[in-house]
Amino acid sequence: MTRMTRREILRLFLGAPALAALGGCGTSKQERDLPPGSLAGASLDFGHRLRTEAPPEPPSEAWQSAGVVIVGGGVAGLSAAWRLLRAGYRDFFLLELESEAGGTARGGRNAVTAYPWGAHYICAPSARNRPLTDLLGEMGILDGTDERGEPVVGEQFVVRDPDERLFHMGRWEEGLYQRAGASEEDLRQLAAFEALIGKYAGMRDGQGRRAFEIPLSLGSDDAILAELDRMSMAEFLSRNGFTSERLCRFVRYACRDDYGAELEQTSAWAGVFYYASRLVRSSSESRPLVTWPQGNGRIVEYLTSLAREKIRTGLAVADVNPVERNGKAEVEIRAFDRVNECGAAYRAKCVIFAAPQFLARYVIRPWRSDPPSHVGAFEYGAWMVANLTLKDRPAEPGYPLCWDNVIYDSPSLGYVVATHQAGRERGPTVFTYYYPLCDSDPKQARARLLATDRDAWAETALADLARPHPEIRSLCERLDVMRWGHAMVRPKPGFLWGQARRQAAAPFRGIHFAHSDLSGVALFEEAQYQGVRAADEVLKVFGVG
Amino acid sequence: MNRAPVLFLNVAVVAACGLVYELLAGTLASYVMGDSVTQFSLIIGLYLSALGVGSWLSKYLEQGLARRFIEIELAVALLGGFSAPILFLIFAHMRHFYPALYGMVFAIGVLVGLEIPILMRLLKDSFEFKDLVARVLTFDYLGALAASILFPILLVPYLGLVRTSLAFGLLNGLVGLWATFILRPQLARVAGLRVRCALVLVLLAAGFAGAGYLTSLAEDNLYNDEIVYAKNTHYQRIVVTRGGGGFQLYLNGHLQFNSIDEYRYHEALVHPAMASCATPRRVAVLGGGDGLALREILKYTQVEQVTLVDLDPGMTELSSSFPPLAVLNAHSFDDPRVRVVNRDAMLWLEECNESFDVVLVDFPDPSNFSLGKLYTTRFYRLLKARLAPGGRVAVQSTSPLFARKSFWCINRTMGKAGFHVKPYQTAVPSFGVWGFSLASQTEFELPHTISAEVRSLDTPSLAALFVLNADMGPVEVEINRLDNQVLVRYYDDELRRWD
């Protein structure tokens, strides 16, 4: 047994947590008052309008033409624009529904710091992922390459230590696996799980491709591995004899974190992918995670700055119609202008459809009456994200404040700290709190998400955070809520290696598809891959690049 | 008269309190000694034998049993209730700790040991013997069970040892007071007894309320000398003590310097770098809010400007205005060449675009992540970018003797960041052997002489700084990066070993 230092013994004498807990009891009056804040949300009225209103019909002089129109300015759409610009192709527009591009990777900013609204990190790419390596190189994020020729991410962009902690039984502990109190059997199963993942990470197919790569398309599509996709992660764990509750919770957390789905709703392939794709070869060495205060919003800002003059925001595309004009195939695009309340219309040779698949059946005109079967296969989870602006850091027992802070036994995923990566360890900060709604019926999850208003979500977040931080209410000066109705595609069993994904990615009469949902897992790398791929298809049609 | 069941409840409370005091003592002993098995068995053995002694002694009590019972109860309340606070206060003086600890355990054991037999005798007329024994023992063990469950789950984590002990003292006191009502028929006069009960309860309640005050009392005990200044700034606790013919500065309880021998430290930090730089005009000090490095730097007339970057305005203000400190740093903060920046040094470096001929890095040891980042490749790269050609850097790099891995980790990390590094050391009696790292962007010659006036460094001793004893030689270490912070872990391990 290790001896304690004097200071630790003194703390033990005085019961530090008691002091904090007692401090928190006196705030009963404040408990009713919520901090001010707003409700942001992907424009929710639009979906309704799309189904009930006819698309606008702007006067003929309002029509504009371009070689390409990109529908949707999330990472996929912005990456398509990036690819077109790199090829020197500038005859395009990017139409975005919201007032800012970025989609679920957007960030926000206030007087304290920039903070994420959704996606907040990427994995350091391998050299095999050329587009991402190129992009990060352009952005000045890379410090050359290592002896294996792999890109090296600048130290200040790799998630800083201390990176992760878990709140359990009144204390914060290092890491996300709850080690304190684990039995020998628990640890044995953890080691066996890690070994099994290591085995998957090291697998290669006949063509020498790794089984699990980010993006998916770089990896193998071998049929044997695709078998994994037929069962759920829950089944995978029980078939392999993983019964340890701690281990199951640990894996469940991973599924909820990356996919917003429970073990039962997640394909085992996706579950294994989460871990295996992050390992460097088959070793236990993980790829570093890369982050910024505003999360992937930093990349969005960069991509937006490149394409600024091509981006049209506040335009809700309601109609994408492939037509024949003067003997030539082209596509007509009609959109509601959400600022001027009038219509906007574009004619293009090609469209890159970088909005989610579920919209295709309402927006692509021939599909309105006759939707292809694959559109129904795409399911999306719902998420709530809250940004809490704090005037100071909460005091707390145990391991110090990390980048990622998880509360054991909570329906939320905990919070990330926006000032962490900037190295600001004191004073005001912003906590970004993530809450996936994992109901097995995604419609139900969405209904629950939308039926709950800002105040009720704020109350949920504060009550959850008050467990580790009794004084959170008195520290929180602002609490803004974002409701993501179609937050991310769900990799449910059978979806990743079924037919729907492949069918949905095939171009349709001048329309090329690009959203990350085509990959089946919502990741930056997938969005980028899909955007770049669609742009490449278009460039090929034009004979450019 | 149906007071019997209530008295059985007393048995349970008495047993619970006794066990809690015993557990408190065991916990304490094992934390202090580290060997929990031995300590717990010692305490348990001692306590059980004391119970036996108490039971045996009970036969000598013959008259006024009810009164005796209440008096003993009050004695347990006081002794047990204040056991943790008392041990807490004498904790800093190790020599008295053990006699106090074992004495306390034994005394409480004897008193509790007296109680049960007395209670049984008080109840003997109301019950048949077999029922009496059965019930008393049942409640005795139930009370112990409750205590042993509550202790680790609720009491220690939420109340801490001091409040737990006071709370159980209060419980004992209440049992005493209550007994004056239940045992009323057997008591001649109760007024005096009740006053005593009230007194005991007030004392314990006051102790409970004032438990926080103990921290400050205890702090006095943590420092060896008289505290002459203490303040919590936004960033840290600053304490200045006086004693042994000098005064000492502590930040968060860690000694920063002792005025008796700090010159050895600061001369070693500052002069090798200054002496090996051809033109030390612009100098920066990172950390070092005590102004003692400034004093050494300002001895050079070539120096045109010194920028001192220290996080804590509370520290730099104290150093410039608190007389003993200001005298010790030769009023360096009043020198027009000095500019003070109160910022996190890393954030400052990230935004800084000036360059410096000499940078002296004098941060507290890497005992936490916010300090550990100031010893990373990232930090040293930023630093290197701010160094003018031919510039020099000196870094305090912990002790090569008691924190050997930490020391080499800092040196290797600087090397990884592209510095040419020459580790060196000196002896500072208050700290022991202390280490530094002299560095530059290119290979450089060691300095031979120091032009400024110094006390500890002449030519031979300057050369000797760069000779490390065999037991301070290089060891295998990882590089300290922002995303691994290995140094904090090395330092923590090494500190524990020596503490």
Ligand SMILES: Cc1cc2nc3c(=O)[nH]c(=O)nc-3n(C[C@H](O)[C@H](O)[C@H](O)COP(=O)(O)OP(=O)(O)OC[C@H]3O[C@@H](n4cnc5c(N)ncnc54)[C@H](O)[C@@H]3O)c2cc1C
């Ligand atoms: C809470 C949350 C956390 C996440 N965390 C991470 C993370 O840490 N790391 C990670 O890699 N990924 C994360 N993701 C996944 C993230 O979604 C992807 O990384 C990626 O940003 C998806 O980009 P996309 O362009 O494919 O889709 P989206 O972000 O959905 O972009 C679609 C865009 O199309 C626009 N649009 C939709 N309909 C129309 C229309 N009719 N007309 C015009 N425009 C339209 C939308 O407004 C939006 O801007 C997270 C997602 C969420 C919701």
